[in-house]
Amino acid sequence: SPSSPPTGLLEKVFQYIDLHQDEFVQTLKEWVAVESDSVQPVLRLRRELLRMMGLAADRLRNLGAHVDLVDTGFQQLPDGQSLPIPPIILAELGNDPKKPTVCFYGHLDVQPARQEDGWVTDPHTLTEVDGKLYGRGTTDNKGPVLAWINAVSTFRALDEDLPVNIKFVIEGMEEAGSLALEELVQKEKAGFFSSVDYIVISDNLWISRRTPALTCGTRGNSYFMVEVKCRDQDFHSGTFGGILNEPMADLVALLGSLVDSSGRILIPGIYDHLAPVTEEEKRTYEAIDLDLEEYRNSSQVKKFLFDTKEELLMHLWRYPSLSIHGIEGAFHEPGAKTVIPGRVIGKFSIRLVPHMNISVVEKQVKQHLDYIFSKRNSSNQMTVSMTLGLHPWVANIRDNQYLAAKRAIKTVFGTEPDMIRDGSTIPIAKIFQGTIRKSVMMLPLGAVDDGEHSQKEKINRWNYIEGSKLFAAFFLEMAKLH
Ligand SMILES: Cn1cncc1C[C@H](NC(=O)CCN)C(=O)O
Ligand SMILES: [Zn+2]
Ligand SMILES: [Zn+2]
Numbered sequence: 001s002p003s004s005p006p007t008g009l010l011e012k013v014f015q016y017i018d019l020h021q022d023e024f025v026q027t028l029k030e031w032v033a034v035e036s037d038s039v040q041p042v043l044r045l046r047r048e049l050l051r052m053m054g055l056a057a058d059r060l061r062n063l064g065a066h067v068d069l070v071d072t073g074f075q076q077l078p079d080g081q082s083l084p085i086p087p088i089i090l091a092e093l094g095n096d097p098k099k100p101t102v103c104f105y106g107h108l109d110v111q112p113a114r115q116e117d118g119w120v121t122d123p124h125t126l127t128e129v130d131g132k133l134y135g136r137g138t139t140d141n142k143g144p145v146l147a148w149i150n151a152v153s154t155f156r157a158l159d160e161d162l163p164v165n166i167k168f169v170i171e172g173m174e175e176a177g178s179l180a181l182e183e184l185v186q187k188e189k190a191g192f193f194s195s196v197d198y199i200v201i202s203d204n205l206w207i208s209r210r211t212p213a214l215t216c217g218t219r220g221n222s223y224f225m226v227e228v229k230c231r232d233q234d235f236h237s238g239t240f241g242g243i244l245n246e247p248m249a250d251l252v253a254l255l256g257s258l259v260d261s262s263g264r265i266l267i268p269g270i271y272d273h274l275a276p277v278t279e280e281e282k283r284t285y286e287a288i289d290l291d292l293e294e295y296r297n298s299s300q301v302k303k304f305l306f307d308t309k310e311e312l313l314m315h316l317w318r319y320p321s322l323s324i325h326g327i328e329g330a331f332h333e334p335g336a337k338t339v340i341p342g343r344v345i346g347k348f349s350i351r352l353v354p355h356m357n358i359s360v361v362e363k364q365v366k367q368h369l370d371y372i373f374s375k376r377n378s379s380n381q382m383t384v385s386m387t388l389g390l391h392p393w394v395a396n397i398r399d400n401q402y403l404a405a406k407r408a409i410k411t412v413f414g415t416e417p418d419m420i421r422d423g424s425t426i427p428i429a430k431i432f433q434g435t436i437r438k439s440v441m442m443l444p445l446g447a448v449d450d451g452e453h454s455q456k457e458k459i460n461r462w463n464y465i466e467g468s469k470l471f472a473a474f475f476l477e478m479a480k481l482h
Contacts, residue, residue: 009160010411013472016154021465024150025133028464029126031055031108031142032135038109038176041075041083049086049172052108056145056170057089063153065093065168068192072180075173085180086172090192093152094165100482102401102475103167103196103438105428106145106203107174110137111453118455132458139446139459144202145170147445147464151471163479167196174203174428177388182431193436198401198478201429202467204422205446207313211289212413212470214405215442216395217421218429219317220352222361223388226254226369227345229381235340244340245378248330251346254382257372258348259322263305263315265350267368270320270361275354277314285310288418298449317421320356324348349388351423358389393429399439404477412470445470 017024036052037045053069060067069087076082086109095101113123113136121127123136133143148168155162173179185193206213228247235244259265290309306312315321328345331337350361366384373382395402397419409417426442433440445467451457 010473010476012158013154013160014469016158017150017465017468017472020154020157021461024146024465024468025126025128025461027059028133028138028143028146029135031146032126032137033124035124036109036137036172037112038086038173039112041077041176043083046083046086049109050084053086053089053170053172056108057091059149060089060091060093060168063093063149063156065091065166067091070184072184075176075179088172088181088184089168089170090188091168091170092166092192094162095195096165099163099165100197100478101165101167101195102198102200102478103169103193104145104148105169105171105199105201105432106148107141107171107178108137108145109172109175110140110142111175113455113457120456123457128461131461133461133464134456134458136457138457138464139205139450140452140457141174141203143459143464144445144467147467148200148202148471150468151475154468154472155475163475164482165195166475167192178428181428182435185428185431185435189436193438196436196438198399199432199438199440200401200474201426201440201442202445203426204424204442204444205448205450205452206444207418207420207448208289209447209449211415211418212409213418213420213444214397214402214409215420215422215444216397217317217354218393218425218442219320219421219423220356220358220390220392220430221349221388221425222352222358222365222386222390223347223349224365225345225347225385225387226251227343227381227383228254228378229343229383230379231342233342235342237338237340240340245376245380246340247344247380248327248341250373250376250378250380250382251327251344253376254369254372255324255327255346255348257368258324263321265320265322267322267364269364270350273355273357273360274319277318281318282310284419285313288313288420295448316423318353320353321351321423322348323351351425352390352392354392354394356392358386358391362386362389390425390427391430391434393426393433393440395441396439399441400481401439401441401478404481405441405443405474407477408470408473411473412466443470443474 034052036049057067068090072085074082126135228250325347
């Protein structure tokens with residue numbers, strides 16, 4: 001059915017957002033100018049992060065929100081140093097018991113970015129080219145956080161009553177693993193979060209460049225380190241080559257035993273506990289707006305492992321995958337050094353899906369590596385550890401907020417959303433759902449080609465501005481449903 005044009009208040013709200021879009025872009029520019037990198041643990045960048053959180057707190061206070069900057073202590077580094085963790089913002093605007101309370105989670109830290117890495121423009125100077133707003137953090141996650149703030153500020157500017165009570169959880173350590181956040185969520189379960197009815201996260205992307213999406217699930221992740229050690233120092237391959245079990249040879253064999261060339265994980269039992277594929281689920285893939293050729297070309301990949309939309313999406317979203325990330329201690333620089341590394345650590349992770357069990361996966365991985373290693377009769381020492389275990393997350397799409405979001409998308413974009421999952425992990429979603437037991441929704445704003453974590457990250461002006469409208473329309477739909 002065609003969408004009806006917005007009327008009354010909504011029309012006023014949309015007009016306001018259109019008229020003030022340059023101001024909204026200007027604020028994004030000011031936020032992108034702050035190099036709030038949480039990944040590199042250095043004091044200069046931590047100060048930038050603190051400044052970023054301060055800017056956001058000021059902006060929220062200007063909206064009339066009550067803002068708490070919660071102190072979260074220090075991050076202990078492996079070298080014994082410690083760095084301050086930026087405070088987590090807990091803010092609230094309105095506490096009318098007749099209205100639903102919607103809490104927005106977002107983060108203002110960003111991935112590292114240097115112009116030499118292959119940016120055409122300075123990553124910390126927001127630059128508009130053909131309607132694309134380039135800059136680190138534009139889509140992940142400063143743009144979406146500001147879109148939510150833009151939506152709230154529009155009601156305030158028009159002197160209109162906010163349709164819902166609003167809360168904010170904004171952190172500055174997401175890219176470093178959301179240090180301190182889980183603890184805060186647990187601590188505030190009976191406090192800040194007790195009045196929260198719904199949580200909205202906008203920290204992933206559509207699967208299309210034009211069709212908006214609603215995200216119904218994410219994969220989890222289990223991260224492994226496998227260390228092979230002969231001794232703590234390197235060897236010269238001229239003086240020791242030929243008489244040692246070399247750690248790299250052991251490690252390469254171990255890593256080479258994990259996955260075959262068709263992408264199938266070779267760890268026994270790993271596929272034993274997967275949610276079965278239903279006919280209903282199969283039908284959902286067909287409706288999704290994904291042009292395989294365009295996706296492949298824009299990703300600059302010659303060939304994917306799968307060539308139907310259904311298989312590709314299933315392997316991204318609902319099957320586990322194993323990726324090999326790197327080897328610590330290996331010689332990786334240019335040139336030809338004749339070294340035998342004495343101790344190396346291989347790093348890989350397995351993306352988890354319903355109904356996999358993290359500790360079962362951990363056991364299966366360890367058993368498999370023990371077996372492969374024992375067959376080599378190596379005199380080296382192997383140690384396997386799982387350093388991260390993040391659960392997959394599945395939405396309850398029958399919740400009111402999914403209905404409200406669908407209606408808001410229809411109003412703003414004139415279309416039904418793609419109902420998608422995401423292959424990566426937003427750990428806090430599962431924690432919100434598990435500890436405070438509230439409905440969680442992921443409502444992304446950015447397009448598939450935004451390049452989060454990559455060079456030339458951008459958000460389209462269109463996505464940013466229509467996204468601000470989407471959040472405003474969502475508030476009104478939520479109020480109607482309550
Ligand atoms: C840190 N980490 C280790 N295992 C998983 C993660 C989270 C990370 N999350 C994202 O990238 C958010 C995407 N919008 C990922 O999925 O790799
Ligand atoms: Zn993010
Ligand atoms: Zn990110």
